[in-house]
Amino acid sequence: MFANVTLSLMGGFVTTIQLFCLTLVFALPLGLIISFGSMSRFTPLRALVKTVVWAVRGTPLMLQIIVIFYGPALLWGMQAPRFGAALLSFVINYACYFSEIFRGGIQAIPNGQYEAGQVLGMTKTQIFFKITLLQVIKRIIPPMGNEFINLVKDTALARTIAVYEVLWMGEKFIKSKGIIWPLFYTAVFYLVFNGLLTLLFGWIEKKMDYFK
Template identity: 50%
Template sequence: MFWTTPEFPVVVKALNEGFLVTLQLFFVTIIGAVPLGLVISFGSMSRWAPLRRPVRWALARKGRKPGSVAKLLSAFRPISLICRLVVWVIRGTPLILQIIALFYVPGMLDLFTWGGGERSRFAAVAVAFIINYACYFSEIYRGGIQSVPVGQQEAGQVLGMTRRQIFFKVTLLQMIKRIVPPMSNEIITLVKDTSLARAISLKEVIWVAESFMKGNQGISGLLWPLFFVAVYYLVFSGVVTLLLGRLEKKLAYFQ
């Protein structure tokens, strides 16, 4: 049996080291993407229209009614447009392509290079993952915020609450309860997406398992490490699912 072979402890040790890289990538992505996604969602919902007042002033000065061009300029919201465009591009392209582009394109354009070390590769992958998942999280946040009835915000204004108080004490608490299920799905997907880091040869657990099949680490022809990796992912996904399920029950007091 494979567990009696001399290669077994060597392979298991390497898999553990690779899985540690996977865990680090997972937690770094969560820590970076959760707040960044909220910022992007605010940007997507931004109502700042810098041309609205100048257009109105110009029309009022000339005594004209707003035409189609004036209405278009008045409705121009640059922050919202940029954020929505970024989200559209990120969500519409494969994550593995984003990782490859982020790692190689800056060097091709003579902007900067990430370097060839393991830390540099990890940094590039982490940035790609954070941006990608922040865009997905931003849409979940936006849907959660917009699902809160407007009447509750108006009630807060009647009570004399500021916009900040309304958001943190009324909107945010209800939004959290609504976004837990879709956020849980994205987080579970992130567990498995970490394997895409091997696209730039980051030594996560899948890369390590494949290396024992291809002979990159002095041992070749071993298929069973890949099945071991499946167990790693199943256990990790199970733990994350259990924790998120408990969180959802904790937030059930809103029902």
């Protein structure tokens, strides 16, 4: 019984990992782009981006998942794929959170460093990649680590639209077998995954200390 439950949960955990990894692949670069929009000198663009970020961060992720999954079917009669709808919801949501972390990190860099780069004849792109980026990465590692851990736990919300992630697989044993311990067993998967992420970010922070 234990072996069957473990295999079933591992199958769901694969979906959890896929959702986690794909969210990061798309949300991190999108978050950086959004952060540039929120710092734009073009007022209408800046206002629009800030409004979108405020709306996404101010509403529940579960609500966003439901709207993105059921919205196309109700409006245009198109059924969105469950995993795709969940992924899109996570990407949009976390890109907005990441954008605020990026923005805070970029704006924390003293203006004097930008001016020094300009004096040396560097372009804005060169200043960003050669002077700013490494310092931004170092500053945003702790908050990014927190968001990564939150993302691992938030993947459980995909069960709202019947994406068969690890928590959904654990819950199904209550309905099919009348046992609850597999649901608690799912906590082991989350704890191990988050433990590994904690160790990884701790190691990265130590490595970044060399750049003081």
